[in-house]
Amino acid sequence: MVDQEKYLPVAAMRRRYxxxxxxxxxxxxxxxxxxxxxxxxxxRLYFKEADLMAWEDSLRFGFPGATDKAPGN
Structure with missing residues (x-):
């Protein structure tokens, strides 16, 4: 089975964060x-979910530009 990458539109991004x-x-x-x-x-813009998850993790681990928590959390 081939894993399909999931992409989120801006509307989903607004809800996510x-x-x-x-x-x-x-x-x-x-x-x-x-x-x-x-x-x-x-x-229309679409964001790769895996990239978003990696970005969220970078916020949690204090990478440059990070805050104490991910937006919306």
Whole structure:
């Protein structure tokens, strides 16, 4: 069986982190935050779930740009 990568649209990101769409775009612009880069399909952004999980882990372990907890937690 082949594992399929899961991609989340911006609407799912808003729910996941309990933030606005604008906040997600700010995170993308903030190089210190190291927020995962999305892919674009038909002018819509999609974020790879595995990249998001790795980013969340980096926040927990105090990597550069990290806070005490992941947004929305």
């Amino acid at each position: 309990d933030v606005s769409t604008r906040s997600i775009y700010r995170w993308l612009e903030d190089e210190v935050m190291r927020f995962p880069k999305p892919i674009t399909i038909k002018n």
